[in-house]
Amino acid sequence: MDSGPVPTRPTGGSAAVASSxxxxxxxxxxxSGALPDARCLIQPSEPPCTVCSTALSLPPDRNPNYxxxxxxxxxxxxxxxxxxxxxxxxxxxxxxxxxxxxxxxxxxxxxxxxxxxxxxxxxxxxxxxxxxxxxxxxxxxxxxxxxxxxxxxxxxxxxxxxxxxxxxxxxxxxxxxxxxxxxxxxxxxxxxxxxxxxxxxxxxxxxxxxxxxxxxxxxxxxxxxxxxxxxxxxxxxxxxxxxxxxxxxxxxxxxxxx
Amino acid sequence: MDSGPVPTRPTGGSAAVASSxxxxxxxxxxxSGALPDARCLIQPSEPPCTVCSTALSLPPDRNPNYxxxxxxxxxxxxxxxxxxxxxxxxxxxxxxxxxxxxxxxxxxxxxxxxxxxxxxxxxxxxxxxxxxxxxxxxxxxxxxxxxxxxxxxxxxxxxxxxxxxxxxxxxxxxxxxxxxxxxxxxxxxxxxxxxxxxxxxxxxxxxxxxxxxxxxxxxxxxxxxxxxxxxxxxxxxxxxxxxxxxxxxxxxxxxxxx
Incomplete structure (x- = not known):
């Protein structure tokens, strides 16, 4: 999943209380093509690719496949x-x-x-x-x-x-x-x-x-x-x-x- | 809003029953920069730009600001x-x-x-x-x-x-x-x-x-x-x-x- 900071920046706060x-x-x-691979979605295989077929189902911050x-x-x-x-x-x-x-x-x-x-x-x-x-x-x-x-x-x-x-x-x-x-x-x-x-x-x-x-x-x-x-x-x-x-x-x- | 086809393609059907x-x-x-303008979101004005601040709040197919x-x-x-x-x-x-x-x-x-x-x-x-x-x-x-x-x-x-x-x-x-x-x-x-x-x-x-x-x-x-x-x-x-x-x-x- 993208954007897993190490360590995590606090979320929900304002810029004025940024981490120290x-x-x-x-x-x-x-x-290089990023995920999901669009080919898996517009020309799906049988059975469909499980990574890409679920990549649009959740918001990216909770989605390891995006x-x-x-x-x-x-x-x-x-x-x-x-x-x-x-x-x-x-x-x-x-x-x-x-x-x-x-x-x-x-x-x-x-x-x-x-x-x-x-x-x-x-x-x-x-x-x-x-x-x-x-x-x-x-x-x-x-x-x-x-x-x-x-x-x-x-x-x-x-x-x-x-x-x-x-x-x-x-x-x-x-x-x-x-x-x-x-x-x-x-x-x-x-x-x-x-x-x-x-x-x-x-x-x-x-x-x-x-x-x-x-x-x-x-x-x-x-x-x-x-x-x-x-x-x-x-x-x-x-x-x-x-x-x-x-x-x-x-x-x-x-x-x-x- | 993007993707308003003229006339509209039927949605939800399979490729086998595509429109004739x-x-x-x-x-x-x-x-050229697309919408929302990222600047309005990461360096918002006061009051914030109403177009861009709402652009991430709805799915794109129901969002005229995306x-x-x-x-x-x-x-x-x-x-x-x-x-x-x-x-x-x-x-x-x-x-x-x-x-x-x-x-x-x-x-x-x-x-x-x-x-x-x-x-x-x-x-x-x-x-x-x-x-x-x-x-x-x-x-x-x-x-x-x-x-x-x-x-x-x-x-x-x-x-x-x-x-x-x-x-x-x-x-x-x-x-x-x-x-x-x-x-x-x-x-x-x-x-x-x-x-x-x-x-x-x-x-x-x-x-x-x-x-x-x-x-x-x-x-x-x-x-x-x-x-x-x-x-x-x-x-x-x-x-x-x-x-x-x-x-x-x-x-x-x-x-x-x-």
Whole structure:
């Protein structure tokens, strides 16, 4: 089931009485096509798939068979009690995830974005990212950073030219249609970066036989390794320097859990 | 409210007792960001927006405030009683529309696709189109045609290289990863084309000041002009040859209806 935060954010309270601790909100734990698989519903087998045929029968927050694209929201509570929201991946179902889980957990907006790779289930919701930007960002006073590798950047720029800074024809001026700050990271386990004052170590892993996807190691009190799309862990990643201290590992790829 | 078919398809029946007439199923009648606007829910104004704050309170089929991206499904009943399903536009909310309305109206799959233009609210769901292909197409025996202009084709190819036939490196062979047949149309009011044995006349209209979007004129018994994204109708379109007979016009752009 999506959105089982660890630890759970209190529900039903107002933003003014938000938790004083950090938490993880699983916005999605589904496969690339998400669940239910529409094919099981419009062209059902005999007998019908029990997972997908029951997926529309309960509200998503009580339904383990309704899962959006894999995505994690890190609710990072700073020492001063202020919350910062760091979004990992913006897949095809992002808008639905905002409607379901941002509203449920009273998340007002995001402060940083991190992309694991450039497949559709990780980036195709970028066109809707603006709905979750802080209102001051939408008015142009600041930009939300998006951390990604150069390989992912090239793919995103081809798919979403409207979201990327572009040189205007015949001049030195740039069009800046979106309030995003695209920030290239190296994707190396020894090259951490900081998003919303929280340090992240990239964890490059194999996704299939010839494609590298990033996971991330983060956390101050508890350390969490988040690997969303992985078929094999590289030795350099597994034995890298960041892992010399204790780690709490969470594999969010539901294909390995279910 | 999405999905008010004209005329209404019977609900609750099985595919074996499908209607013997054609119908239109409005898969979406919302704006480019769809409704509800997530911003109204996660950063509500005071007083809150009444449209969006009530949009999650009722099931979509009884909720005029829940609207997906604009899209039309033409359920075309041939003279022999066989139904063919022609999909106009595949926006960001396509998967959700399949789950809601294909299941509700017992639509098993699509036979043709037509694209009006290449904005995200018309094409960004193409990555999920495969779930609605006939199972024989998924097995590679035939291809579903997608009708679009060259301008739209170029944009789709940049965004979805995995859906478009590509020449393999260092040879004359082609990779054909998707069972789609991309078919270029001229977008001219005098250049009709045929999708699933139904004739369509393109209706080029202005979408904004400098962008052309296509509407379509179709229908044998009743003629329907479908204009999904239009700010101004061009004189050549309004007075073109296909309009010399009577027309039933439906404007699906909810921004003009609400």
């Amino acid at each position: 601790s950090s938490s993880l909100i699983f916005l999605g734990t589904g496969c 899962r959006c694209n894999t995505s994690l929201l890190v609710d990072y509570c700073h020492d001063d009690g202020a919350h910062r929201y760091i979004l990992i991946d913006v897949g095809k179902t992002f808008r639905e995830q905002v409607l379901r889980w941002f509203v449920h957990h009273e998340v007002p907006s995001i402060d940083s974005v991190i992309l694991t790779h450039e497949h559709a289930d990780a980036v195709l919701g970028l066109d809707d990212l603006w709905v979750a930007l802080p209102s001051c960002q939408r008015n142009g006073s600041a930009k939300v950073p998006v951390f990604l590798t150069q390989f992912t950047m090239d793919s995103v720029a081809a798919r979403f030219p409207n979201l990327v800074e572009q040189k205007l024809q015949g001049g030195d001026d740039f069009a800046r249609p979106a309030q995003l700050h695209w920030t290239i990271i190296e994707g190396d386990v020894d090259k951490p970066f900081v998003a919303s004052e929280l340090q992240f170590w990239p964890l490059p892993v194999m996704h299939g036989e010839d494609y590298v996807c990033l996971g991330f190691l983060f956390g101050r009190k508890a350390r969490v390794a988040y690997l969303s799309d992985v078929s094999r862990i590289l030795p350099r990643t597994e034995h890298g320097r960041p892992f010399h201290s204790s780690i709490r590992s969470i594999y969010s790829d539901s294909r390995q859990l279910i | 007439s054609s119908s239109l199923i409005f898969l979406g009648t919302g704006c 609207r997906c991206n604009t899209s039309l499904l033409v359920d075309y009943c041939h003279d022999d009683g066989a139904h063919r399903y022609i999909l106009i536009d595949v926006g960001k909310t396509f998967r959700e529309q399949v789950l809601r309305w294909f299941v509700h109206h017992e639509v098993p799959s699509i036979d043709s696709v037509i694209l009006t233009h290449e904005h995200a609210d018309a094409v960004l769901g193409l990555d999920d189109l495969w779930v609605a292909l006939p199972s024989c197409q998924r097995n590679g025996s035939a291809k579903v045609p997608v009708f679009l202009t060259q301008f739209t084709m170029d944009s789709v190819a940049a965004r979805f290289p995995n859906l478009v036939e590509q020449k393999l490196q260092g040879g004359d062979d082609f990779a054909r990863p998707a069972q789609l047949h991309w078919t270029i149309i001229e977008g001219d009011v005098d250049k009709p084309f045929v999708a699933s044995e139904l004739q369509f006349w393109p209706l080029p209209v202005m979408h904004g000041e400098d962008y052309v979007c296509l509407g379509f004129l179709f229908g044998r018994k009743a003629r329907v002009a479908y204009l999904s994204d239009v700010s101004r109708i061009l004189p050549r379109t309004e007075h073109g040859r296909p309009f010399h007979s009577s027309i039933r016009s439906i404007y699906s752009d909810s921004r003009q209806l609400i």
